Amino acid sequence: MRKTLLALAVAFFVSPLTAMPADHVAQVLAANQAATAGNHWEAKDRLELHYAYSGQGLTGRTAFTQDLQRGRFVDRWEVGPSHTTTGFDGKKAWEVESSGTATPQEGGDVRQLAVNEAYRLQNLWWRSDRGGATITDAGCKSDGGKPYDVLIVAPKEGKPFEVWFDATTHLMARTIEANSTLTIRTDYADFAPTDGVQLAHSVVIDDGGGQANLQRMTLSSATFSTGGDDAAFALPKTDLHDFELAPGTTQAKVPFLLANNHVYVQASFNGGKPLTVIVDTGGHNILVPDSASALGIKVQGAQTASGGGDSVQQSGLAQVQSIRVGGATLKNQTISVLQFSNAAEGLDEQGMIGYEFLARFITRFDYGSHELTFIDKKHFDPSDAGTPVPFRLYHQFPEVLGSYDGVPGRFGIDTGARTVLSLTRPFSERHHLREHEKNGTEALTGWGVGGSEYAYVFHGKDLQLGDVTVKSFLAELSLDKGGAGGVEAFPNNVGGGLLKRFVVTLDYDHQLMYLKPIAGKVDDLDTFDRSGMWLNVADEGFGIVSVSSGSPAAQAGLAAGDVIETVDGKAVSSIHLYDLRRRLRDEPPGTKVALTVERNGHPREVTLVLRDLI
Incomplete structure (x- = not known):
């Protein structure tokens, strides 16, 4: 999945403060309220913020409509050719992506991030009960020679984030928050008074893409008003004819x-x-x-x-x-x-x-x-489509609530994944799945936007997707520390290796997936590579990228960096890589494969003997 467009969280607003305990957290928050002039906010209902935008090679503008009393918001981004909107009506998060579809957002971490944004824009941490959040002291930190007081805030129904307060001015200077697969740092500077309170006129977003990818926003206007309009924060209706x-x-x-x-x-x-x-x-x-x-x-x-x-x-x-x-x-x-x-x-x-x-x-x-x-939506007959399975959306990714081996979980429906079922690292660690799976192997198992993906592969337990149960399949536990397999926000991934058991029909409007089992035998089902190596296409053949320890490839003396030039006497230029991979999966244990392998300019003959690794 591609990157997530970010919803800006601007946090300068107040709820009434009563006496707080004399600990460091309370002192930091009380100082921030005083510096921001929070006591001027009790009568204010709504704020419109407009910014000029530049960054990532693009220019544009952004606008934020914020309900200061109820935490509702609408964030609009018009950046280059892309126009997106995200919103929160106080209960549900929603999104209008660049092509114009409007969707409720219940999957992944979208609602958690919306709750975080609502928490910050109301400054609920100023309340005596801290707005129901758990706030811990992360101590004093220094950056660029400036001191900061750092807190970790975990709003109820949100997710933890760091907030840095300038130890001199006591104004909020930075937030650091995990958003999907990225960690987002947002810096606030150039504070100036507006209607008696301090607002940051400069906002810089760093999504980890380097200095060239910094996103800068400069405040062009801030307008306060009273009253609230429920419709202004609701999921828009769209009628597309494109x-x-x-x-x-x-x-x-x-x-x-x-x-x-x-x-x-x-x-x-x-x-x-x-x-x-x-x-x-x-x-x-x-x-x-x-x-x-x-x-x-x-x-x-x-x-x-x-x-x-x-x-x-x-x-x-x-x-x-x-x-x-x-x-x-x-x-x-x-x-x-x-x-x-x-x-x-x-x-x-x-x-x-x-x-x-x-x-x-x-x-x-x-x-x-x-x-x-x-199929034209007006002419779709679901009666023969199979078993309906409800899904929700994580941005535009279908996410099914189901279970693996009786353990409830979230499962993304991903036709772009080669795997059968990939369980994320956080999910498998939380439920100690590796401790119960002894007959597997570690291997490079895929290649995504972020490069190589590593996993522990084994024969899995039952997977439940709605009313559909899948048994006796190949599963893997992601070993990645980042990317889709390594973060809590992403669901476990159901890939083409499992979906190919079915006729799969997707109705996005009603958020339903229909699964109808394929009649007859399904080819190349639930087999795993018997060579113990991952191959990519190289200039002169098939390049070995990874070799699993103790595998047939390792026993044959193969290593990462070697290039396979021929297979059973045939030049690799006449062989599809996906056909060779299939052969290394499906041919029986004991099959001998003759390879000509080049290493540092020197070719040699190698016999690879296939063997089950799981």
């Missing part, structure tokens, strides 16, 4: 290639030649830079992107007139421009079709017939 099926049709069927458990189709951007793209329910509409350039599409900015793997990448934004997949077309869209690692898949991936396209239709993945179908 998509179509071929005239006279109610659905469009498109053949797909299933490789590495990924779905690939041909898509045309701006009427250009068809390009090979991956179809990903965990992603967005994307082009790679070379394809955007060849089509004459202008790319703006460089935003921080993250997903599977520990690293972050940079993605640009672009405007396209049309995206066509078979007889289905989406028009006038802002897309991301992001470099994919084609080395990891062995296909020339030129882009991605994601949520914005899939949600315009009822979208069906028939893994049995290898067909993708886009």
